[in-house]
Amino acid sequence: MYQSFKGSPSDLHLVDQFMLEMCKIPNMGQQLDLLLAIRELPASMAELEPLISQKICACKQLQNSPRFVAVLWYILAMGNCLNEKAGREKAKGFRLSSLTRLxxxxxxxxxxxxxxxxxxxxFLHNPDLAEFPQELTEFKALSGxxxxxxxxxxxxxxKELESISECRSQIKPKVIKAETLESQFYKEVKDLIKKYEGDLSQLSRRCAEMKKAYHEILVKFGEAEDQDSEEFFGWISAFISDFRKVLLEIMS
Incomplete structure (x- = not known):
């Protein structure tokens, strides 16, 4: 409708004059979509980074917690004591999902x-082990x-960054006058894409580190390779919470 207007722009309301000028910008719709995508991308990366770091830290704490492993040995010994009294064979290990049943x-x-x-x-034989939750502090507020x-x-x-780069290439005119707002726009978009590629590459490396750390934890505790991490971390978080609650009961 604006583009079909044939009268004098001065006869229009100030808002309509502005919109009329906006309509003269080539590929206006695509440029706005491009700007929106560019604006949202860093916020999305910023949200993911601390969550990934938290998972890496949780895995490292599990990997480096001798007290937690010692507590698991206590649980295994108690379970085998019950098995012996029930006439069952001794178990060599147990799934960590059993922690929620104690x-x-x-x-x-x-x-x-x-x-x-x-x-x-x-508490009777090795009270130092009761401090194992201090080695697993990330599990107190672990995200879901x-x-x-x-x-x-x-x-x-x-994929979004690839789409942004493709969109820029598609709408950018083959010939642009130097030192114009249009040339500045496409240059700034190119610079941002390059920056985000670096940021995303770093985030991808952290993601690979997270998956590797989690795989090593699954191997260490004999869990299935496809074990859902949300469940896995949930078992340990619940166990720590129940352990602390009972410890307070006994000490009070």
Missing amino acids: SLLRGKERSFTLMHALVEQI ASIKGLSAEVEVLQ
């Missing part, structure tokens, strides 16, 4: 659980985002 297995006294027995044994989901989001950002 507070559900109760003795004759309904208020006394296997978690209480674990805390009592640790899964490693698989974070990796997929990084891939989406890579």
Whole structure:
């Protein structure tokens, strides 16, 4: 409608005059889409980076926590004690999903659980192990985002950046007058794309580091390679929370 206007622009309202000038800009719609995509990309990368770093830190804490491993040995020993009394064979290990069941297995006294027995044994024989949550501080406020989901989001950002670069190439005129606003626009977009490529490359490396660290943790604890990280970290977070709760009960 603006482009079909044949009268004098001065006869139009100030807003309409502005819109009329906007319509004269080549590929206006595509340029606005391009600017929007460029504006949103760094914010998306900024949201992912701390989540990925948190997952890496959580994996490293698990990898380097001898106290947590020692606590698992206590649980295995207690489980095998129960197996022996029930006439079952001794287990060589257990899935970490079993950690969430310790507070559900109760003795004759309904208020006394296997978690209480674990805390009592640790407190009696090796009280230093009760401090293992201090080696796993990242699990206190670990986000619910899964490693698989974070990796997929990084891939989406890579595709978005490729689309931005393609869009710039498609709408950029073959001939542009130097030192014009148009030439400045495409130059600034090119510079931003180059910067974001570097930022995204670094984020991709962190993502690869995260996946590698998680794989090493799964191998260490004998879990399946396709184990969902959200579930895996959730088991440990819940165990730490239940352990602390029972520890406070016993100490009070």
